[in-house]
Amino acid sequence: MTDRAVRSAGDTPPAPVGGVSPSRLAAGRKRYSLFNRRDKLTLWVMAGIPTLMVVFFILVPTFASIILSFTSWNGIGGLENIKFIGLKNYSDLFTIYKQFWPAVSHNVIWLLFFLFIATPLGMFLAVLLDKNIRGTRVYQSALYMPVVLSLAIVGFIWQLIYAPEQGLLNNLLGRTEQGNQISWLGNPSLNLWAVLVAASWRQVGYVMVLYLAGLKGVDPALREAAAIDGATERQTFFRVVFPVMRPINVVILVITVIESLRAFDLAFIVNKGLNGLELLSTLVTNNIIGETSRIGFGSAIAVVLLVTAVGPIIFYLVRALREENE
Amino acid sequence: MSEIVSGDAARRKKLRRYALHAFLIAMSVIWIFPLAWAVYTSLRPYDETNRLGYVSVGGVYNLDNYIESWTRGELVKYFVNTVIILVPAVILVLLLASMMAFTVSRYRWRFNLTLLMVFTAANLLPPQVIITPLFRIFLKLPLPAFLSDNGVFYDQYIGIMVIHVAFQLGFCTFVLSNYMKTLPKELNEAAVVDGAGVFRTYWSVVLPLTRPALAALATLQVTWIYNDFFWGLILMKTGDKYPITSALNNLKGQFFTDNNLIAAGSIMVAIPTLIVFFALQKQFVSGLTLGSTKG
Numbered sequence: 138m139t140d141r142a143v144r145s146a147g148d149t150p151p152a153p154v155g156g157v158s159p160s161r162l163a164a165g166r167k168r169y170s171l172f173n174r175r176d177k178l179t180l181w182v183m184a185g186i187p188t189l190m191v192v193f194f195i196l197v198p199t200f201a202s203i204i205l206s207f208t209s210w211n212g213i214g215g216l217e218n219i220k221f222i223g224l225k226n227y228s229d230l231f232t233i234y235k236q237f238w239p240a241v242s243h244n245v246i247w248l249l250f251f252l253f254i255a256t257p258l259g260m261f262l263a264v265l266l267d268k269n270i271r272g273t274r275v276y277q278s279a280l281y282m283p284v285v286l287s288l289a290i291v292g293f294i295w296q297l298i299y300a301p302e303q304g305l306l307n308n309l310l311g312r313t314e315q316g317n318q319i320s321w322l323g324n325p326s327l328n329l330w331a332v333l334v335a336a337s338w339r340q341v342g343y344v345m346v347l348y349l350a351g352l353k354g355v356d357p358a359l360r361e362a363a364a365i366d367g368a369t370e371r372q373t374f375f376r377v378v379f380p381v382m383r384p385i386n387v388v389i390l391v392i393t394v395i396e397s398l399r400a401f402d403l404a405f406i407v408n409k410g411l412n413g414l415e416l417l418s419t420l421v422t423n424n425i426i427g428e429t430s431r432i433g434f435g436s437a438i439a440v441v442l443l444v445t446a447v448g449p450i451i452f453y454l455v456r457a458l459r460e461e462n463e
Numbered sequence: 464m465s466e467i468v469s470g471d472a473a474r475r476k477k478l479r480r481y482a483l484h485a486f487l488i489a490m491s492v493i494w495i496f497p498l499a500w501a502v503y504t505s506l507r508p509y510d511e512t513n514r515l516g517y518v519s520v521g522g523v524y525n526l527d528n529y530i531e532s533w534t535r536g537e538l539v540k541y542f543v544n545t546v547i548i549l550v551p552a553v554i555l556v557l558l559l560a561s562m563m564a565f566t567v568s569r570y571r572w573r574f575n576l577t578l579l580m581v582f583t584a585a586n587l588l589p590p591q592v593i594i595t596p597l598f599r600i601f602l603k604l605p606l607p608a609f610l611s612d613n614g615v616f617y618d619q620y621i622g623i624m625v626i627h628v629a630f631q632l633g634f635c636t637f638v639l640s641n642y643m644k645t646l647p648k649e650l651n652e653a654a655v656v657d658g659a660g661v662f663r664t665y666w667s668v669v670l671p672l673t674r675p676a677l678a679a680l681a682t683l684q685v686t687w688i689y690n691d692f693f694w695g696l697i698l699m700k701t702g703d704k705y706p707i708t709s710a711l712n713n714l715k716g717q718f719f720t721d722n723n724l725i726a727a728g729s730i731m732v733a734i735p736t737l738i739v740f741f742a743l744q745k746q747f748v749s750g751l752t753l754g755s756t757k758g
Contacts, residue, residue: 173660175660176660176661179660179661179662180566180570180661183562183563183565183566183661183662183665184562184563184566184567184572184578186559186562187559187560187562187563187582187632187636188563188578190559190625190628190629190632191581191582191585191629191632191633192581193629194593194597194600194625194626194629194630195585195588195593195629195630196581196585197596197600198592198593198594198595198596198597198600199588199592199593201595201596202592202593202595202596205595205596212599262487262490265483265486265487266487268483270480270483270484270487271484272484272487275491276487276488276490276491278740278744279490279491279492279494279495280490280491280494281740281744281748282494282495282498282737282740283494283497283498285686285736285737285739285740285747286498286690286733286736286737287689287690287691287692287708287732287733287736288690288692289690289692289708289709289711289712290690290708290711290729290732290733290736293501293711293715293725293726293728293729294497294498294500294501294726294729295497296722296725297497297500297501297504297722297725297726298497298500300722303512303517303722304517305500305517305518308516308517308518309518338494338497341494342494343751346748346751346752347751347752350748350751350752351752391587395587395589398589399589399590399591401589401590401591401692401693402692402693405692405696405712406692406711406712417591418589418591421591421592421594421595422591422594422693422697424595425594425595425598425697426697432595432599435595436595436596439591439592439593439594439595440592442589442591442592443588443589443592446587446588446589446592449587450583450584450587450588451584453583453587454580454583454584457583458576458580
């Protein structure tokens with residue numbers, strides 16, 4: 138699919154992103170021949186600098202991660218100390234490294250929590266707020282406020298709620314004495330859920346804002362037609378609005394998956410991503426900072442993260458391109 | 464929606480409206496509450512909460528925690544660090560992204576689509592995928608002395624700035640190229656007829672018309688780069704050079720278990736983004752949605 142799209146870019150004019158008419162592209166072609174050498178050079182520089190930056194600082198490290206994952210290197214000395222050890226890092230990761238499978242399962246739980254709770258709640262709120270109701274701006278503002286906050290701040294704000302002795306939750310539950318405290322962030326079977334609630338506080342608003350913008354773009358005539366046909370609100374949404382919103386649904390789905398893979402800040406702030414909060418992202422980080430930096434091994438974890446992320450990214454790009462071609 | 468309805472249905476409809484408002488009010492209160500609680504905690508001196516308990520009303524309220532966390536946490540220093548990174552990063556990313564967007568959206572290139580795809584994909588990757596090699600590159604990659612006091616990218620403001628620019632280029636290019644495609648094609652032709660070269664067409668014709676998208680993106684980028692925790696944490700070594708969001712974690716250690724101080728510090732660090740929330744909400748939201756609705 139991607140292959141086809143790329144190839145078509147070579148022999149036909151590129152697929153326009155924002156609906157450029159063929160005539161405009163033809164005009165572009167004609168203009169191309171009008172360039173003098175200086176214009177051509179200018180264009181090359183204007184496109185070249187950003188491209189080089191992305192290639193050098195993002196793509197090269199991505200491929201380097203893949204290569205390093207097949208090696209053993211402790212980071213000391215030059216590149217000549219790198220030894221290729223085949224798949225050993227991966228087999229160690231899957232069999233010996235105790236934190237790996239918990240991290241994978243935490244990432245999966247994170248994804249499922251977002252996918253089935255935070256994201257649908259955000260979408261649901263968007264649908265409610267899309268109705269012509271009084272005070273909708275106020276509600277929107279309240280729900281979207283956490284989106285501007287950094288996850289670091291989100292972590293701190295929620296620590297005021299979760300703290301064992303001074304925290305709001307334990308005070309309300311009367312569990313502040315030594316011995317009967319609930320350690321919301323310390324107990325490894327509780328802390329992931331506590332952190333997920335805090336993360337959702339932000340995710341719900343994020344999804345709500347995006348979905349609301351999508352809903353505003355739905356042709357009102359569609360709803361009117363559905364209402365005339367006697368459809369209930371629920372039917373109108375699921376049978377008419379939701380299918381029309383396909384492009385934005387894809388964006389929301391991709392954002393949900395990517396955000397779950399990117400989850401890092403909250404877990405790291407609570408306990409450096411240990412003891413119940415292991416995530417792939419924190420494992421990578423803990424393997425490169427600190428005294429014993431195991432570069433090859435850390436890279437293998439990064440590649441697992443990469444492979445998981447590539448699926449949704451390609452899915453998104455293919456969908457985005459198909460929409461344009463239609 | 465003003466069709467004729469019977470009395471019974473109208474009453475039901477009214478009831479549903481009330482239920483809807485009740486639900487939305489409840490949700491809004493729940494959503495505001497954590498921040499409101501942090502503000503409340505921050506206004507009470509430590510002794511007062513000790514005397515009356517954490518969940519209590521009354522006693523003394525003042526701004527002592529703000530003053531103390533501001534001075535003891537040396538927040539000014541970290542705010543300055545953030546500004547040193549943030550301002551050039553936002554200007555540079557918008558400049559480079561608009562140039563890239565201009566070339567791919569206004570002209571026909573062989574690799575247009577491939578480039579856009581690569582840029583977008585690069586922006587979607589989790590940063591941890593690239594951090595291990597990037598960390599090594601930053602340790603080795605030389606920089607002239609006037610840009611870096613240790614001669615490399617690691618532990619330098621410019622290093623953090625550069626990685627922000629590289630990472631955000633994808634998103635900004637994507638948004639701006641979509642925006643520029645909606646501008647009429649005649650603009651380029653008119654510019655050519657007037658004898659303007661490519662750069663003039665970009666700078667004096669297309670860029671001014673892109674201003675709304677640039678404003679929205681600038682708001683978004685300021686917030687995102689300000690909020691970055693990860694790059695600062697990993698690619699900076701000297702504690703004194705940490706940007707404010709990454710520095711928060713160290714402040715926690717300094718303030719030990721004084722939650723009131725932590726609350727006040729967090730609120731102060733959140734203030735710039737809350738200003739964005741109150742003053743530039745429209746820009747922020749349109750920046751977010753420009754990236755999703757036109758994709």
